[in-house]
Amino acid sequence: MNRSKLGGLVLLNIVLLGALALVSLSPNSAAVADGRSSTRGEYVAISGTIAGTKTPVIWVVNQASQELVAFQYEEQRNQLVGIGYRNLNDDARTIERSRQ
16 A cells, blocks of 8 residues: 555544544534434534545534535536545444443
């Protein structure tokens, strides 16, 4: 694996870990505090780059549903394209189970 790909993976893991920490440590959203889901979310967007690519990446975290989506802008199609999705609740449960 070349250094640029390795650096990109390290950067992506750091960003995802930061997003997971942000969602895990933030207080529960008022929209879901009563146990009902809401159609409206509270979003945090983080921009960055992946080593080895020229196109910037935007990571968007919906704090209400605790979902993370990554987007890249494709100049040829003139639109944002989803390149990844994670359910942070599922990830947190997986980590918790592995620690037991």
